Amino acid sequence: MSLADNKCVPCRGGVPPVPADRAQALLTELGRGWSINTQGHLERLYTFKDFAQALAFVNKVGAVAEAEGHHPDFYLAWGKCKVEIWTHKINGLTESDFYLAAKADREFEPFRTVAA
Ligand SMILES: C[C@H](O)[C@H](O)[C@H]1CNC2=NC(N)=NC(=O)C2=N1
Secondary structure (H helix, E strand, C coil): HHHHHHHCCCCCCCCCCCCCHHHEEEEEEHHCCCCECCCCEEEEEEECCCHHHHHHHHHHHHHHHHHCCCCCEEEEEEEEEEEEEEHHHHCCCCCCHHHHHHHHHHHHHHCCCCCC
């Protein structure tokens, strides 16, 4: 079962953040593109051929987030979208954040442009 097949667990606070070693293992399992930024959040920049494609991606991931009850932050611009994920309730990382990141990667596949 891949990370993306896991169901996000809506966070009600009081849940401990994932331990640092587990976070690193999950980051490795996520594969290329994701990092843990200076705020301790998961972050990835996706690029697209234009604004319409980037917007369509945001709508796809937004629908997944609504279904999962776990949401990313999006920075949307022409040809790019930065996705930032963390568990707001605890201002830290939980397993659900990594599941959501993997689900975002799955939604990106149809938009992936073959490198020129
Ligand atoms: C009530 C609702 O389920 C909660 O506010 C959810 C919504 N989506 C969420 N998304 C994220 N990333 N973190 C949260 O803590 C969170 N909480």
